[in-house]
Amino acid sequence: MTGKILVAYATRYGSTAEVAEAIGDELRKADVAVDVLPVGEVEDLSPYRAAVIGSPIYMGKWLPESQVFIERHQQHLRTIPVAYFAVGLTVADGGAEILRKAEASMDQVRMLVTPVDVGVFPGRLESGRLSLTDRTITKLIRAKTGDFRNWEAVRSWAEAVRPRLSQD
Numbered sequence: 001m002t003g004k005i006l007v008a009y010a011t012r013y014g015s016t017a018e019v020a021e022a023i024g025d026e027l028r029k030a031d032v033a034v035d036v037l038p039v040g041e042v043e044d045l046s047p048y049r050a051a052v053i054g055s056p057i058y059m060g061k062w063l064p065e066s067q068v069f070i071e072r073h074q075q076h077l078r079t080i081p082v083a084y085f086a087v088g089l090t091v092a093d094g095g096a097e098i099l100r101k102a103e104a105s106m107d108q109v110r111m112l113v114t115p116v117d118v119g120v121f122p123g124r125l126e127s128g129r130l131s132l133t134d135r136t137i138t139k140l141i142r143a144k145t146g147d148f149r150n151w152e153a154v155r156s157w158a159e160a161v162r163p164r165l166s167q168d
């Protein structure tokens, strides 16, 4: 099959970028060419036969840049298999209701382009890296800090989604 797979992401503090890289590494294991890029660096989707698009969750929502990316490219994205992923701290607590809320961060983009699959993964919060505003918010809501990323879960999801990205 010709064409590359795009893994595009938004990030504020880098943790979602690393999750995107891990997804890309897993997809490449099937000898597929994969580009892992911030959404702002992707202009032309014509080289891609499938796309995985993700964002961290901030205040229950995806970052606007990933959402805008999907809005802008929705016509093309509707013609190829697309999967979404979200990275959030609440996900680390598990629980069906928490997962449902994390998945709800993707409701709007799901309405624009229907994905073949969605993944939600725990993220990382390190107060030393945060902007003053973000640090204030996380203190107010007493968010826990640390790196809760689960690389095994990320890799297993990418492995499971890989065949679905090859569908026509």
Ligand SMILES: Cc1cc2nc3c(=O)[nH]c(=O)nc-3n(C[C@H](O)[C@H](O)[C@H](O)COP(=O)(O)O)c2cc1C
Pocket (backbone or CB within 6 Å): 010, 011, 012, 013, 014, 015, 016, 017, 056, 057, 058, 059, 060, 061, 087, 088, 089, 090, 091, 102, 122, 123, 124, 125, 130, 133, 134, 135, 137, 138
């Ligand atoms: C101000 C702020 C708000 C956040 N809101 C949420 C949220 O609503 N749900 C959630 O699961 N995680 C939330 N998080 C945690 C981030 O999603 C998590 O730290 C993520 O890994 C950050 O990704 P990034 O490093 O790619 O920016 C929030 C973090 C900050 C700083």
